[in-house]
Amino acid sequence: MTKVTVDPGICGFIPTIEAIKVAKRRFKILITSDCEAVTKLGESLTEIDQLEIFKKHLDSEIYKGASRCQLHGACPVPAAILKAIEVEAELALPRDAAIRFETAEHR
Numbered sequence: 197m198t199k200v201t202v203d204p205g206i207c208g209f210i211p212t213i214e215a216i217k218v219a220k221r222r223f224k225i226l227i228t229s230d231c232e233a234v235t236k237l238g239e240s241l242t243e244i245d246q247l248e249i250f251k252k253h254l255d256s257e258i259y260k261g262a263s264r265c266q267l268h269g270a271c272p273v274p275a276a277i278l279k280a281i282e283v284e285a286e287l288a289l290p291r292d293a294a295i296r297f298e299t300a301e302h303r
Contacts, residue, residue: 198284202276209234211273215280221246223281227273234273236265241277246285249278
């Protein structure tokens with residue numbers, strides 16, 4: 197099992213995502229979140245094929261699901277799901293990813 201925690205920023209809803217290998221290239225995704233849209237996305241994802249990590253956003257079941265569940269366009273959860281699958285599939289090492297703002301002033 198691979199578990200990630202996502203700090204999405206200003207919304208304050210910090211979800212956890214678990215990717216669990218259930219077959220050679222199949223993964224179960226469990227998401228815990230106080231965000232209704234993210235929870236709905238987690239409930240809509242049953243099993244994900246590892247090939248999802250190679251798809252373009254418009255072809256990805258994860259990003260299509262995010263759109264159906266009305267996730268904010270800048271929500272990092274779909275990318276975090278893909279990163280968790282990558283690590284669980286042993287196609288990447290677990291390493292934190294981040295978005296950092298480097299502006300001197302916040303408006």
